[in-house]
Amino acid sequence: MAIPWVEKYRPRTLRDIVGNNQAIAQMKKWAMDWDQGKPQKPIILVGKPGCGKTSAARALANDMKWGVIELNASDVRNEKNIKRIAMVGAVNETFTDDGKFISSKFGGRKLIIFDEADNLYEGKDDRGGKKAIVETIRVAKQPIILIGNDYYGILSGVWGKKLKSMCAVVKFRALTSAQIIKVLNRICRGEEIVCEKEALRVIASRCGGDLRAAINDLQAVAEGKKVLRVEEVKPVGYRDVKNQIYKTVLKVLHTVELNEARRYITNTDETPDYILLWVEENMPLEYTKTDEMVRAYEYLSRADVYLGRVVRRQQYSLWSYAIDMLSAVSVAKEEEYKKHPRYAFPSWLRVMSTSKARRDTRDSIGMKLGVIYHASSQRVKEDILPYFRVLYEKNRELRALYTYLLHLEDKEISFLTDLDVEEILKDAEKIEEKIEKKGEGGSA
Ligand SMILES: Nc1ncnc2c1ncn2[C@@H]1O[C@H](COP(=O)(O)OP(=O)(O)OP(=O)(O)O)[C@@H](O)[C@H]1O
Ligand SMILES: [Mg+2]
Numbered sequence: 001m002a003i004p005w006v007e008k009y010r011p012r013t014l015r016d017i018v019g020n021n022q023a024i025a026q027m028k029k030w031a032m033d034w035d036q037g038k039p040q041k042p043i044i045l046v047g048k049p050g051c052g053k054t055s056a057a058r059a060l061a062n063d064m065k066w067g068v069i070e071l072n073a074s075d076v077r078n079e080k081n082i083k084r085i086a087m088v089g090a091v092n093e094t095f096t097d098d099g100k101f102i103s104s105k106f107g108g109r110k111l112i113i114f115d116e117a118d119n120l121y122e123g124k125d126d127r128g129g130k131k132a133i134v135e136t137i138r139v140a141k142q143p144i145i146l147i148g149n150d151y152y153g154i155l156s157g158v159w160g161k162k163l164k165s166m167c168a169v170v171k172f173r174a175l176t177s178a179q180i181i182k183v184l185n186r187i188c189r190g191e192e193i194v195c196e197k198e199a200l201r202v203i204a205s206r207c208g209g210d211l212r213a214a215i216n217d218l219q220a221v222a223e224g225k226k227v228l229r230v231e232e233v234k235p236v237g238y239r240d241v242k243n244q245i246y247k248t249v250l251k252v253l254h255t256v257e258l259n260e261a262r263r264y265i266t267n268t269d270e271t272p273d274y275i276l277l278w279v280e281e282n283m284p285l286e287y288t289k290t291d292e293m294v295r296a297y298e299y300l301s302r303a304d305v306y307l308g309r310v311v312r313r314q315q316y317s318l319w320s321y322a323i324d325m326l327s328a329v330s331v332a333k334e335e336e337y338k339k340h341p342r343y344a345f346p347s348w349l350r351v352m353s354t355s356k357a358r359r360d361t362r363d364s365i366g367m368k369l370g371v372i373y374h375a376s377s378q379r380v381k382e383d384i385l386p387y388f389r390v391l392y393e394k395n396r397e398l399r400a401l402y403t404y405l406l407h408l409e410d411k412e413i414s415f416l417t418d419l420d421v422e423e424i425l426k427d428a429e430k431i432e433e434k435i436e437k438k439g440e441g442g443s444a
Contacts, residue, residue: 004341005219006212009187014059017052018211019179023170027056030168031064034109034143042137042144044117044163046151047172049247050212056172057113057145066143067110110142117146118153130159137166174209177201183211184218193222198230213246220344245270249278252330253286254337261330265323272322273307276300277346279329285341287333295332299325361415368406393417400427404435 011017014024023045033040045053061068114133137144146167148154155164181204188195200218207214222228251264252275265275280300287293303325310318362385366377369384392399393416403413403424413421 004216005187005191005223006215009183009190009215011052011055011059013063014056017056017059018183019175020047020052020056020172023047023172024056026170027060031060031066031143035064039141040143040168042140042146042167044146044148044154044167044169045172046148046154046169048174048209049149050207050210050214051172051174052211053147053172054113054115057111057115057147060145061111061113064109064111068113069110070113070115112136112140112142112144114144114146116148118148118150130157130163134159134162134166137163175211176209177204180204180207180209180211180214184214187215187218188222188228191222193225193228195222195228196230199228199233202230202233216246245275245278248275249282252279252327253283255330256333256336258327258331262323262327265326272303272319272326275326276303276307276322279326281344281346282341283329285344286337286339288337289333292333296329299328299332357411358415361411365406365408365412365415368408372405389416393419396427399424400431403428404431 014028017024027043027045030040030043045057047053058068058070060066117130117133133146146154146163151169154160181200184200184203185195188200203214203217203221207217217233221232225232245268248264248268248270252261255261255264265272268275283296283300284293287296303322306318306322306325310316310322362381363377366380366385369375369380369388370377373380373384375384388402392402399417399419402408406412408416408428410421410425413424417424
């Protein structure tokens, strides 16, 4: 599989981060101070998904030529892990990752990044991730960045409050459509794809300020193409990015904790049947061991059984069982895969939505023709439409006449032929004028 564009085009330097100028300036100043030997409070980057927080933190380290120790929620599940990984790096300032000796006086710094810090367990005493971070901060001699979506998620609870007093907050805003289009344009140039402006505008307007989602959408519809037209972007509309279905699927497939998976599923606005489609489509991209896949499919099929009963018996209380089964997909694996595949839109939904739209269009043409030919729409579909289509495509005059007579709409015309819709409509207008003139002449 090709590499995800979100990774391929992840900014390597702060100069390539689009928008959020104020936040970036704050980060730069903070890093400069560190480099001038003035230790600074850790900073917390908060903001909506996909606006560049993780990218900015990594780019900063890159610009400053600092090493990086990065932990995200799944690594930081408990205090022991944090101590093992972060503390060593935080306190020990003399060795780089590859074992070279560099004193921090000579710029040998390491940036410690706690990503997804709002998903940490507050936990009891020894399990609390936040507590471990607080303790790391207390002894750290290195710059630390915490990252999360949810300001209160990070700074709530006993240890969260302590964090709040120890850190400075840097706010990231969701990107505007114009900023998103700028990045999408950059990617299209990189991939040598010519994009209709409108196509990018549609993607940008549907992503709710989440650039990651926009880039994933772009890749889904444009990869391998030379030209991207606005029609091809339409399936993207079926994805409601606001509800972060991508993120939910990612969490369910990544975590190995049943409760955590359940929490993510119940916290989205999406219905279990929709989540099921997404998990089913993407599980095989993530899981590779056969026995784990078998277990995962077993759980999915049971979830499907419950969902079927919900519909048949109108008994929504069964949703909860379906959610349990969906959550269980997370524990079908022994341990987390460290993969980050590009998640795909459920193919079943994509096919259904395009074929349903096509069927609807065919039916509407069928009805219109049925009136003229005094035939049932079934007969039209079977006996008349195939021939009509050929005539419509071959004969310009007939095409214009029928476009006028049937009041064909754009999508109906496109269903019948690949010819230019605008031109056909112009021809139809001319016919209309002619007929009207004749009508006037006749009545005179
Ligand atoms: N401001 C930006 N400028 C350029 N590219 C960006 C920007 N924001 C996001 N991207 C692109 O989107 C991808 C995802 O961004 P990133 O991982 O930095 O988001 P995030 O804010 O950390 O999101 P989350 O809260 O979900 O972790 C990046 O790999 C990059 O390709
Ligand atoms: Mg991130």
